[in-house]
Amino acid sequence: xxxxxxxxxxxxxxxxxxxxxxxxxxxxxxxxxxxxxxxxxxxxxxxxxxxxxxxxxxxxxxxxxxxxxxxxxxxxxxxxxxxxxxxxxxxxxxxxxxxxxxxxxxxxxxxxxxxxxxxxxxxxxxxxxxxxxxxxxxxxxxxxxxxxxxxxxxxxxxxxxxxxxxxxxxxxxxxxxxxxxxxxxxxxxxxxxxxxxxxxxxxxxxxxxxxxxxxxxxxxxxxxxxxxxxxxxxxxxxxxxxxxxxxxxxxxxxxxxxxxxxxxxxxxxxxxxxxxxxxxxxxxxxxxxxxxxxxxxxxxxxxxxxxxxxxxxxxxxxxxxxxxxxxxxxxxxxxxxxxxxxxxxxxxxxxxxxxxxxxxxxxxxxxxxxxxxxxxxxxxxxxxxxxxxxxxxxxxxxxxxxxxxxxxxxxxxxxxxxxxxxxxxxxxxxxxxxxxxxxxxxxxxxxxxxxxxxxxxxxxxxxxxxxxxxxxxxxxxxxxxxxxxxxxxxxxxxxxxxxxxxxxxxxxxxxxxxxxxxxxxxxxxxxxxxxxxxxxxxxxxxxxxxxxxxxxxxxxxxxxxxxxxxxxxxxxxxxxxxxxxxxxxxxxxxxxxxxxxxx
Amino acid sequence: xxxxxxxxxxxxxxxxxxxxxxxxxxxxxxxxxxxxxxxxxxxxxxxxxxxxxxxxxxxxxxxxxxxxxxxxxxxxxxxxxxxxxxxxxxxxxxxxxxxxxxxxxxxxxxxxxxxxxxxxxxxxxxxxxxxxxxxxxxxxxxxxxxxxxxxxxxxxxxxxxxxxxxxxxxxxxxxxxxxxxxxxxxxxxxxxxxxxxxxxxxxxxxxxxxxxxxxxxxxxxxxxxxxxxxxxxxxxxxxxxxxxxxxxxxxxxxxxxxxxxxxxxxxxxxxxxxxxxxxxxxxxxxxxxxxxxxxxxxxxxxxxxxxxxxxxxxxxxxxxxxxxxxxxxxxxxxxxxxxxxxxxxxxxxxxxxxxxxxxxxxxxxxxx
Ligand code: HEM
Numbered sequence: 001x002x003x004x005x006x007x008x009x010x011x012x013x014x015x016x017x018x019x020x021x022x023x024x025x026x027x028x029x030x031x032x033x034x035x036x037x038x039x040x041x042x043x044x045x046x047x048x049x050x051x052x053x054x055x056x057x058x059x060x061x062x063x064x065x066x067x068x069x070x071x072x073x074x075x076x077x078x079x080x081x082x083x084x085x086x087x088x089x090x091x092x093x094x095x096x097x098x099x100x101x102x103x104x105x106x107x108x109x110x111x112x113x114x115x116x117x118x119x120x121x122x123x124x125x126x127x128x129x130x131x132x133x134x135x136x137x138x139x140x141x142x143x144x145x146x147x148x149x150x151x152x153x154x155x156x157x158x159x160x161x162x163x164x165x166x167x168x169x170x171x172x173x174x175x176x177x178x179x180x181x182x183x184x185x186x187x188x189x190x191x192x193x194x195x196x197x198x199x200x201x202x203x204x205x206x207x208x209x210x211x212x213x214x215x216x217x218x219x220x221x222x223x224x225x226x227x228x229x230x231x232x233x234x235x236x237x238x239x240x241x242x243x244x245x246x247x248x249x250x251x252x253x254x255x256x257x258x259x260x261x262x263x264x265x266x267x268x269x270x271x272x273x274x275x276x277x278x279x280x281x282x283x284x285x286x287x288x289x290x291x292x293x294x295x296x297x298x299x300x301x302x303x304x305x306x307x308x309x310x311x312x313x314x315x316x317x318x319x320x321x322x323x324x325x326x327x328x329x330x331x332x333x334x335x336x337x338x339x340x341x342x343x344x345x346x347x348x349x350x351x352x353x354x355x356x357x358x359x360x361x362x363x364x365x366x367x368x369x370x371x372x373x374x375x376x377x378x379x380x381x382x383x384x385x386x387x388x389x390x391x392x393x394x395x396x397x398x399x400x401x402x403x404x405x406x407x408x409x410x411x412x413x414x415x416x417x418x419x420x421x422x423x424x425x426x427x428x429x430x431x432x433x434x435x436x437x438x439x440x441x442x443x444x445x446x447x448x449x450x451x452x453x454x455x456x457x458x459x460x461x462x463x464x465x466x467x468x469x470x471x472x473x474x475x476x477x478x479x480x481x482x483x484x485x486x487x488x489x490x491x492x493x494x495x496x497x498x499x500x501x502x503x504x505x506x507x508x509x510x511x512x513x514x515x516x517x518x519x520x521x522x523x524x525x526x527x528x529x530x531x532x533x534x535x536x537x538x539x540x541x542x543x544x545x546x547x548x549x550x551x552x553x554x555x556x557x558x559x560x561x562x563x564x565x566x567x568x569x570x571x572x573x574x575x576x577x578x579x580x581x582x583x584x585x586x587x588x589x590x591x592x593x594x595x596x597x598x599x
Numbered sequence: 600x601x602x603x604x605x606x607x608x609x610x611x612x613x614x615x616x617x618x619x620x621x622x623x624x625x626x627x628x629x630x631x632x633x634x635x636x637x638x639x640x641x642x643x644x645x646x647x648x649x650x651x652x653x654x655x656x657x658x659x660x661x662x663x664x665x666x667x668x669x670x671x672x673x674x675x676x677x678x679x680x681x682x683x684x685x686x687x688x689x690x691x692x693x694x695x696x697x698x699x700x701x702x703x704x705x706x707x708x709x710x711x712x713x714x715x716x717x718x719x720x721x722x723x724x725x726x727x728x729x730x731x732x733x734x735x736x737x738x739x740x741x742x743x744x745x746x747x748x749x750x751x752x753x754x755x756x757x758x759x760x761x762x763x764x765x766x767x768x769x770x771x772x773x774x775x776x777x778x779x780x781x782x783x784x785x786x787x788x789x790x791x792x793x794x795x796x797x798x799x800x801x802x803x804x805x806x807x808x809x810x811x812x813x814x815x816x817x818x819x820x821x822x823x824x825x826x827x828x829x830x831x832x833x834x835x836x837x838x839x840x841x842x843x844x845x846x847x848x849x850x851x852x853x854x855x856x857x858x859x860x861x862x863x864x865x866x867x868x869x870x871x872x873x874x875x876x877x878x879x880x881x882x883x884x885x886x887x888x889x890x891x892x893x894x895x896x897x898x899x900x901x902x903x904x905x906x907x908x909x910x911x912x913x914x915x916x917x918x919x920x921x922x923x924x925x926x927x928x929x930x931x932x933x934x935x936x937x938x939x940x941x942x943x944x945x946x947x948x949x950x951x952x953x954x955x956x957x958x959x960x961x962x963x964x965x966x967x
Contacts, residue, residue, distance in 0.1 A: 034928045062928045066921055073917035073946070080910035080954070087905060115905050163689045223903065232900065313809040313897045324900040479900040486902060493889045500882045504923075539688045546688070 027154040030145055031508055031532045033138040033206055034062070059126065060133035068127040075123050079114030082106065086115065116227075128220060135213050142206050150200035152193035153512035153528070160512075160528035162539040164546045167522045170553035175515035175525055178552040182545060183511065196514035205532070208502025215499055218492035222485040231255040231264065232481040237271045238331045238348045239473045244268035245321070245480065265319040265482065269297035272307075274328055274474040278403050286356060286403055293325050293476045310478075324479040329353045329360055332386055332410045333470040336366050344369035344465075348473040351386050352430050357400035360386040363432040364412075365419050370465065372416070379419045380460075381432045382467065385411040390453075398451075410469045413449045414440045414460055508532040511545060515553075522556050525549070610740035617733030618754055622789050624726035625782055631719035632705070632779035638715060639707030640858045699843050701864040704775055719778055720768065727761045730789075734758050746816040749955055753792035756951075757785040760824035767828075774872075776863050777831050784827075811894035818887040823947060825880040826919075830944035832873035833937045840866040840934060870933065874926060877940060881919055888912050911950035918943035 058064055083091035092112050096103045110117035157163055168175065176197050183190040183199040190199035233250035235243050243249055245264050255261075277290040293310045299318055308316055315322040329351060336345035344366065351362035366380040387400035390409040398411050417437035440448040440461050450458040452469040459466050509531040518524045527549070529542040706712030734755050738745040745751040764781055767774045842860040845852045852860070863869065891912065896902035903909060922939040925931035931939075 062924070066924055066931070069917055069921045069924060073914040073921070076910050076914050076917075079905060080907040080914075084905060158689075159691070161691050163691065164687055230901075313811070313894075315897065315900065322900060324898075326900075481900040483901060486896065489902065490889075490893070493885075493892075497882055497885050497889070500885060504878050504882060539690050543688045 026151045027510070027512070028530060029151065030141075031510070031530070033141045033145070033210075056133065059130050062134075065127070065130050065134065068123060068130060071123050072127060075114070075120050078111050079120075082111050082114070084114060085112050124220070128217065131213060131217060135210060135217075139210055142203075142210060145206075146203060149191050150189060150198040150510055152198050153196035153514055157512060157514060157526045157528035160530050162529040162542045163527070164542060165524065165526045166546075166550065167518065167524050167556045168553040169556045170523055172515040172517055172523050175523060175549070175553045176513065179513035179515070179549055182548050182552075183513075186545070188511065195516050196512050198510070198512055200508070200510045202506050202508035202532075204502050205506040205508045206503075208499040208506065210499070212496050212499030212503055215492045215496035219489050219496065222488035222492055225485040226256075226483045226489065228256040228258040229260075229485075230481065230483045231259050232479065232483075234326070234477060234479050236350055236475055236477040238350055238475040239271055239274055240348075242268060242270035243478070243480075250480075265321040266301055267297060267299050267303070267318045267321070269295045269316070269323070271295055271476055274476045276328060276403065276474070288403070291325075291328070293328075293478075320484065321480060321482045324481070326477045326479050327353070328474060328476045329358060330386055330388055330405065330408070331473045331475045332384070332408070333473055334364055334382075334410075335468045335470050336370070336380065336465060337468075338370055338465050339373050345380075346470070348475075349384065350475045351384055355400070356403065358388050358403045359398065359400040360384075362386075362430045364467075365429075365432070367419060372465075378416050380465070381415040381417075381419055381434075381437050383413040383415070383432050388472075405472050405474075407453075408472050409451055409453055411449065411451045412458060412467065413447060414458070414467070416440060507537060509538055509541070511542065513549070523553070525553060607740045610736050614733045614736035614740060617729050617736060618789065618793060621726045621730035621733060622786060622793070624722055624729060625786050625789070628719045628722035628726055629779070629782045629786060631715050631722055632782060634715035635705045635712045635719055636779060636859070636862075638709050638712035639703075639705050639862060699846075699865045699867070701773070701868055702776075702860075702862040705779065705862055707862055716775065716778070719782070720775070723761065723778065723782060724765060727758065727765060730754070730758050730761070744813050744816065746812065746820070748796075748798045749952075750792050750796040750798045752816075752820070752951075753788055753796055756820050756823055757788040757792075759820050760827050761785055763821075763824050763828055772872075773864060773868070774828075777828070777835070780831055780835075781828075784831075809894060809898065811890060811897070815887060815890040815894055818883055818890065822880050822884045822887055823951065825876055826884075826944055826947055829873045829876035829880075830941060832869050832876065833940045833944075835863055836866055836869035836873060837934060837937050837941075839863045839869055840937075842866075870937070873937070873940060877919060877943075878923060881923060884916060884919065888916055907954050908950065911946060911954050915943060915946040915950055918946050 083095045085092050099106075106112060110119070114120055154160070157165075170178075172195070176192055176195075179197045180190050180192060183197065186201070188199035188201045189203075190197055192198075231253070232255065233253035235249065235251055237243055245267050247253060247261055247264065271293055273294045275290050275292050275294065276288060279285055279287045279289055291312055294307065295310060295316065296305045296307050297316065297318065298305050310316045310323060310325045312325055315324045317323075331348040331350040333346070333348045335343055338344050347364075349362060349364050351360035353360050362384050364380075364382040364384055368377070368379075370378060370380055372378050385398045387398055387409050388405040388407075389400050389402035390407045391397065391399070391401050392407075398409075415432065415434060415437035420433050420436055442448040442461065448458075448461065450456075452458060454469055454471055457466050457468040509529060511527065511529050514526045515523055527542060527546055529538050531538045704716075706716045734745050734751075737751060737754070741747065741751075745755055761781065764774060764777065838856075839860050842852050842856045843866050845856070864872075891909070892902040895904065895906075895909070918939065922936060922943055925936045925939055
């Protein structure tokens with residue numbers, strides 16, 4: 001019987017009105033704003049406009065969005081495996097030297113600048129356009145859905161994924177009114193259409209989904225803006241020295257392509273003191289316990305000096321520019337005297353740490369002022385090794401035992417000659433270019449080298465000169481960066497998470513309650529539920545609603561076992577399948593309506 | 600060496616002992632699971648019986664879910680004569696789904712199999728507690744979150760994965776079928792951790808001193824553990840799906856399929872389970888990446904710098920987003936979506952092992 005009926009009512013079998021439930025007609029439509037899949041084969045009509053329209057439709061289709069997403073992740077891969085200019089230029093240099101055949105190919109493909117390459121940009125710009133092209137119509141559609149009311153009940157509620165029915169002595173109008181009240185009480189949007197109440201809930205899911213996609217745009221724009229206008233520089237400062245925020249003062253400076261050099265925030269600061277203390281024992285030995293730079297800073301040209309402390313995860317923020325504490329090391333103070341005993345050089349020379357215990361290396365360069373015994377101008381260079389805590393005499397190696405300056409020792413190799421500062425090539429202050437330097441000799445023992453404790457002096461041969469290890473200062477290196485629009489990026493990401501959660505956890509669903517007088521004069525109540533994605537929760541909610549409504553319209557005594565006539569439930573074969581509809585059969589049912597479109 | 604240091608050292612030793620003990624108990628659980636599967640395969644009768652009782656249990660379960668007084672009627676053909684005093688919910692699967700009932704589970708409905716299964720779960724609980732103790736002892740010995748290097752990350756990761764599984768079990772979810780696979784991989788993970796990745800408790804670089812360490816890394820570990828469980832379900836889905844497809848096409852599946860795959864939940868259930876798992880943690884994974892970006896902003900002066908770890912987190916995120924997208928809209932359901940989910944988990948794994956081992960970046964201090 002059921003079968004015949006289904007076939008008779010043709011519109012129930014109507015295909016493709018909506019993916020959600022082809023058989024439900026209007027009742028199942030517009031449960032989301034997701035576009036339908038279009039077949040790729042639909043080729044455009046001739047003409048530029050036809051092609052443009054076709055192209056646009058392709059670009060904004062879900063399939064292309066998916067492909068672009070996939071390409072985006074694929075495109076990000078090479079940048080993580082090949083050194084990037086934006087991350088570490090020295091590594092790129094080293095790679096290029098090591099791979100001479102690959103380099104030209106990689107350069108053509110912009111593999112050293114993946115994230116700013118033409119092709120990577122193309123992917124995300126297309127995705128970006130696709131996203132906008134997708135959001136705008138969906139938003140319009142969603143607003144339309146909010147304005148209109150939930151569609152009326154389908155003819156056969158039994159076809160819905162969750163269904164229930166009972167007979168009651170209450171009047172149909174009473175039942176509908178009670179249903180309306182109950183549903184509205186649960187914040188469904190409900191109204192009466194014909195003999196049934198139509199209700200819908202969970203619009204927040206769609207809103208969340210749209211919010212998520214809009215937030216993606218906000219994040220992308222904020223990120224792009226930040227990249228174009230950012231600036232980032234590094235500066236190493238020895239205790240007692242200062243820095244003011246102008247281009248010339250940086251050791252190293254990078255900026256986005258639209259950065260305005262006059263736009264550097266005017267401020268300056270002085271490193272008063274660096275304090276590092278370290279765990280003295282246990283498995284944590286050597287771990288930094290305090291690690292902070294005490295500075296005095298001035299905002300603007302004539303600001304009043306203020307004291308503050310910069311720690312690793314706590315930058316100093318001045319006018320949107322952040323000053324980060326990056327690293328720290330030691331700067332041995334040395335004094336160089338010439339043969340006449342005149343001090344020609346005195347400096348705290350920062351050395352670079354090479355391990356966790358701050359074993360450091362570097363170079364001391366005496367560029368002018370020094371004359372050798374015969375009065376000839378020459379330059380001195382020292383290759384320096386420094387350990388803050390020396391293992392002790394006889395214990396050989398120049399490796400530090402502990403990061404604090406407990407027993408500082410400076411080991412020097414001395415050279416003289418030409419340091420080559422005018423060669424035009426960038427000089428690395430931490431390295432000694434020995435091509436035009438000669439080592440001082442130490443009698444027959446070969447090259448001159450010596451370990452010095454604080455206060456010790458190394459004599460250079462022939463009574464030429466001497467160098468004294470006077471003391472130890474500390475240095476700290478800072479990264480000074482400005483990245484505009486990061487607040488927007490943060491706000492966008494917070495909104496993205498909120499939208500995503502709403503989109504994934506809220507279920508949009510419809511409930512219909514039909515109440516009609518049966519042939520025997522008893523009211524038949526039918527309830528059906530339909531979700532955007534079916535889940536066990538839908539039938540639970542329906543049961544709960546039914547129970548509430550049932551209290552207001554209790555079951556009438558059953559007159560006869562065969563009382564199912566008219567629109568009363570008569571379980572057609574669809575429902576009585578083997579395996580039994582339990583939660584499992586709910587589970588098995590399709591998760592998303594789009595499945596229908598897949599076939 | 601002072602007293603505190605001595606305590607730390609002994610705590611570190613305690614931690615090691617606990618981790619090894621948990622491996623021993625997991626091994627016992629592994630054998631108990633094997634016994635469960637073996638006994639479960641013995642009785643064909645038991646299996647059919649179990650299929651029937653399984654269906655019944657399912658119906659009862661729905662009744663419980665539908666609210667105290669409402670019961671689910673298994674629609675009766677020919678019209679039941681029972682007096683209905685309460686409305687009953689009839690559920691109906693969407694057209695087109697294969698509608699195969701879930702398998703009876705590893706024990707196959709045999710009493711012995713079930714007994715061993717229960718023993719295996721009890722052992723897993725014990726092992727979990729011991730392992731969690733090991734992680735806590737480690738944390739106390741180093742006086743920080745136990746996530747400073749890959750060894751610590753690995754032991755915490757598998758603890759959380761087992762914990763997630765046990766929580767799902769306690770919530771009454773149908774996840775017992777993954778017991779054997781889970782215990783096996785946890786043993787592998789611990790084996791790799793204790794032999795290849797072991798690092799004596801050591802220091803953290805200053806950049807790791809931040810409360811963001813707790814937030815970012817703990818959510819990263821949780822996401823990984825849950826993604827892992829999703830991936831196990833996805834993998835089994837693929838096997839079970841081809842088994843069901845073969846049956847539907849009238850083919851004859853191999854002995855392994857008939858014995859093992861037939862006892863798994865239906866492909867549809869596995870698919871839905873893995874989707875839910877993945878969808879549920881995706882927002883958390885999004886949060887993890889954003890928390891990482893905020894931390895990077897504080898520690899390194901830029902919130903995003905295309906560091907390899909960042910890149911791979913991003914790739915993983917986009918891969919999971921593609922998966923959700925595919926399922927939500929593009930009609931790419933079933934197997935194709937499952938491949939995407941596995942690919943996404945592969946990205947996660949590479950981010951965890953591959954990037955730490957093969958690629959140098961700012962994050963590599965968390966490496967071996
Ligand atoms: C930037 C790249 C994108 C990402 C990361 C992304 C991510 C996501 C995610 C995670 C979901 C799942 C949420 C859910 O299941 O409810 C989703 C859903 C969706 N996305 Fe995207 N998406 C992106 C771009 C796009 C584009 C370009 C379009 C349009 C062409 C689009 C249209 C949709 C639609 C229609 C849905 C599902 C709506 C529904 O289920 O009702 N997305 N997106």
